[in-house]
Amino acid sequence: MRVALVEDDPVQRAGMLEFLQTVTYLEVAGAWPSAEAAAEGLPGVAPDVVLVDIGLPGASGIDLVRQLKPRLPDTQFMMLTVFEDTDAIFGALGAGATGYLLKKTVPRRLVEAIAELHAGGSPMSGAIARRLIEQFRSVPPSGSPNCGPTTSHSSPPATHLSPREHEILALLGKGRLYKEIAKTLGIAQGTVRTHIRRTYEKLHARNRMEAVRRGGG
Numbered sequence: 001m002r003v004a005l006v007e008d009d010p011v012q013r014a015g016m017l018e019f020l021q022t023v024t025y026l027e028v029a030g031a032w033p034s035a036e037a038a039a040e041g042l043p044g045v046a047p048d049v050v051l052v053d054i055g056l057p058g059a060s061g062i063d064l065v066r067q068l069k070p071r072l073p074d075t076q077f078m079m080l081t082v083f084e085d086t087d088a089i090f091g092a093l094g095a096g097a098t099g100y101l102l103k104k105t106v107p108r109r110l111v112e113a114i115a116e117l118h119a120g121g122s123p124m125s126g127a128i129a130r131r132l133i134e135q136f137r138s139v140p141p142s143g144s145p146n147c148g149p150t151t152s153h154s155s156p157p158a159t160h161l162s163p164r165e166h167e168i169l170a171l172l173g174k175g176r177l178y179k180e181i182a183k184t185l186g187i188a189q190g191t192v193r194t195h196i197r198r199t200y201e202k203l204h205a206r207n208r209m210e211a212v213r214r215g216g217g
Contacts, residue, residue: 001118004047005031006038006064007080008056012103016051019107026114035059035067043071049114052097054081054088062091062177069096076117087177089128090208094175099123161215165199168192173212 003026007013013031020028029047032038035056042050054061065077078099079092089100099117101110102125113123161169164185171181178196182189196211205211 001025001049001114002027002029002045002047003114004029004038004042004045004050006033006035006042006050006056006061007031007053008033009053023111026111035061035064038064039067042068042075046072047075048118049076049078051078051080051114053103054079054092060177062088062095062097062175063180065092065097066095066175078113078117078123087208091175091177094173100128101125102127161199161202162195165195165202166215168195169199169211169215172196172208 003020005013005016005020005028007016010033013033017028017031020026029045030041032041036058038050038052039059052061052064056064059067061079065079068075069077076099077097078101079097080101080103081088082103092100099113099122101113101123105113105125116123167185168181171184176184178189178192182192185192199205199215200211203211203214205214
């Protein structure tokens with residue numbers, strides 16, 4: 001199994017490389033300190049699994065996955081992060097990542113996750129999996145008999161959203177971050193936040209997932 005690493009911290013990068021090289025069934029295909037360097041080097045080695053730090057300087061790990069997944073469809077990307085940020089989780093999954101672990105994951109579990117990812121699974125740290133479950137549970141299924149007569153008020157139609165709000169909602173559904181939406185639409189990041197806040201209010205949504213599902217994005 002050929003594994004590559006994208007990590008900007010030189011100490012963490014060296015430590016992870018040293019550990020990965022001790023695993024007999026893993027072959028380290030390369031390591032890069034930035035998304036820009038990895039974007040140039042990874043297509044040439046086409047590893048089975050890439051471990052990607054989500055918080056890279058310059059272009060983020062999410063940017064890297066979004067750029068390379070179409071070019072490397074058989075490569076699986078595992079995100080490594082310090083924080084359990086919901087927007088980042090959905091952004092990474094929307095970009096094409098299939099695994100998501102906290103950096104504090106013990107080495108033994110990391111190796112198990114690499115094997116699981118290569119075998120077709122989607123390994124995630126327990127805390128992150130719980131966060132995703134909580135997000136799904138917060139959205140009642142449409143047509144639920146327990147919703148009562150006020151169902152239509154709790155999940156209003158998206159037809160009253162403005163064209164700009166529909167544009168932003170569609171980009172949210174693709175996993176785009178606020179700064180990426182701002183750049184795509186040529187507007188300020190603060191304006192994006194304002195539109196998203198209004199969209200949440202109109203759809204009675206509490207988070208990205210609810211807004212996308214209720215808005216049909």
